Amino acid sequence: MSSILSIKNLNKIYSGKFQALKNINLEIRRGEIFALLGPNGAGKTTLINTVCGIVNPTNGQILVDGYDIIKDFRVTRSLIGLVPQELATDAFETVWDTVTLSRGLFGKAPNKPYIEEILKQLSLWDKKKNTIRTLSGGMKRRVMIAKALSHEPKVLFLDEPTAGVDVNLRKDMWEHVGALQKTGVTIILTTHYLEEAQEMADRVGVINHGEIIITENKNDLMKKMGRKQLILDLKNPLTEIPAKLSPWSLKLNTDRTQLTYMYDSAKEDNGIAKLLAELSLSGVSYKDIHTKEDSLEEIFIELVKK
Ligand SMILES: Nc1ncnc2c1ncn2[C@@H]1O[C@H](COP(=O)(O)OP(=O)(O)OP(=O)(O)O)[C@@H](O)[C@H]1O
Ligand SMILES: [Mg+2]
Numbered sequence: 048m049s050s051i052l053s054i055k056n057l058n059k060i061y062s063g064k065f066q067a068l069k070n071i072n073l074e075i076r077r078g079e080i081f082a083l084l085g086p087n088g089a090g091k092t093t094l095i096n097t098v099c100g101i102v103n104p105t106n107g108q109i110l111v112d113g114y115d116i117i118k119d120f121r122v123t124r125s126l127i128g129l130v131p132q133e134l135a136t137d138a139f140e141t142v143w144d145t146v147t148l149s150r151g152l153f154g155k156a157p158n159k160p161y162i163e164e165i166l167k168q169l170s171l172w173d174k175k176k177n178t179i180r181t182l183s184g185g186m187k188r189r190v191m192i193a194k195a196l197s198h199e200p201k202v203l204f205l206d207e208p209t210a211g212v213d214v215n216l217r218k219d220m221w222e223h224v225g226a227l228q229k230t231g232v233t234i235i236l237t238t239h240y241l242e243e244a245q246e247m248a249d250r251v252g253v254i255n256h257g258e259i260i261i262t263e264n265k266n267d268l269m270k271k272m273g274r275k276q277l278i279l280d281l282k283n284p285l286t287e288i289p290a291k292l293s294p295w296s297l298k299l300n301t302d303r304t305q306l307t308y309m310y311d312s313a314k315e316d317n318g319i320a321k322l323l324a325e326l327s328l329s330g331v332s333y334k335d336i337h338t339k340e341d342s343l344e345e346i347f348i349e350l351v352k353k
Contacts, residue, residue: 049113050074051202051233052098057107059093059257067093069257071107075202080224080234082248082265084241090257091237092132095204099129112201125153128195132206132237134187136194138180142171145179146193153198165196169223185216189223196227203227205236209243221246241340245269274349277308277319279326280335289329295322306333 052075059068067090075081085091096102098109100120109116111123136145146162166172169189174182179190188208195203205224209217224247228234238244244251245265252262261268284303295318298307310317326333 050110051077051112052235053108053110054098055108057094057097057109058105059090059097059102060105067257068097068104071257071259073252073259073262075233075235076250078228078231078233079249080228080236080247082244082251083235083237083254084239084244084251085237085254086239089254091254092206093257094254095129095206095235095237099127099204100124101129125198126201128198128200128203130188130191130195130203130205130208132210134191136179136187136190139178141176141178142166142182142190142193143175145190146197149194150197155198161199162193162197165193168226169193170219185212185220188212188220192223196232200232202233202235205234207237207239209238209240217243274340275310275312276339277310277322278337278339279306279308279333280304280337281306282332282334285331289331291325291329292322292331294318295325306331 052073054071054073057068057071058066060066071094083091083094093102097104098111098116100116100123104117111126114122114126116123140148143162143166146166147157150158150162163172166175169192171186171189171193174186179187182190192203192205192208208224209220212220221243224234224236236243236247248265250262251265251268253260281304285299285306286303288297288299288306295308298309299305300307308319308322310319
């Protein structure tokens with residue numbers, strides 16, 4: 048089956064000067080959730096907006112379900128729904144009206160049962176008569192999703208759907224997105240949060256300085272990037288790391304109360320058991336022990352180095 052979205056040799060140069068996208072080649076599979084990860088300014092929004100026809104590509108080709116975004120722009124726009132990074136809604140309109148109007152803008156015949164279904168799916172049904180300005184930030188974002196879905200698109204773009212959203216709401220959002228996928232919508236989202244990509248995505252792409260540096264099945268990427276830190280909070284400050292512990296290349300923090308061990312979580316023998324045994328033999332006692340995954344930033348640094 049052909050890709051739902053096919054991007055070939057895409058470049059974007061803003062005002063003849065700044066190259067925001069560098070030779071992007073990307074195929075999005077029908078029905079998948081694809082997470083585009085990247086630091087601020089990497090080009091995520093530029094890429095999404097180019098596909099959605101908001102930013103003009105400098106060159107290259109983009110096909111949505113086989114239709115060219117320039118030659119067949121009417122078709123491609125109706126196939127796409129976009130929840131932009133910057134939320135913009137009419138504050139004085141009601142939830143019901145804004146979503147219904149949005150459908151009308153695409154020339155679709157009214158379909159009350161469908162609007163009802165998406166509002167229910169996004170837990171907005173009891174807010175349908177509320178004006179947008181009376182909603183919380185997380186609710187507003189869900190209204191934006193409802194708007195983006197109002198014309199029954201095949202592909203939904205979510206540009207940082209959970210920016211500024213608290214942990215609980217973020218989890219709700221992940222569930223909503225999962226439910227949407229089950230209805231057959233292909234979803235492409237951007238995020239800074241590795242955890243988010245981990246929870247939601249089937250595949251992950253990492254973009255940095257306008258270049259896609261990797262696209263990978265989520266599970267494979269997580270394995271590859273599976274570096275973790277084991278952190279030991281010591282009972283007593285340590286003046287120096289005992290020589291016997293040198294094989295673990297431990298790091299002692301500045302106030303000498305914390306030891307950090309970096310290990311590869313994908314490896315069968317990660318060295319933790321032996322380390323703990325050696326610590327007790329060396330008389331180093333600790334009061335707490337915890338693990339931490341590499342942050343997205345750390346992973347980026349690793350990827351860029353490679
Ligand atoms: N209209 C524009 N004119 C000139 N440069 C722009 C324009 N829009 C974006 N850029 C530049 O293109 C680069 C990519 O921006 P973009 O908004 O795509 O990044 P992003 O990955 O979405 O970042 P963020 O995570 O902060 O949303 C940035 O350096 C930005 O300054
Ligand atoms: Mg952005």
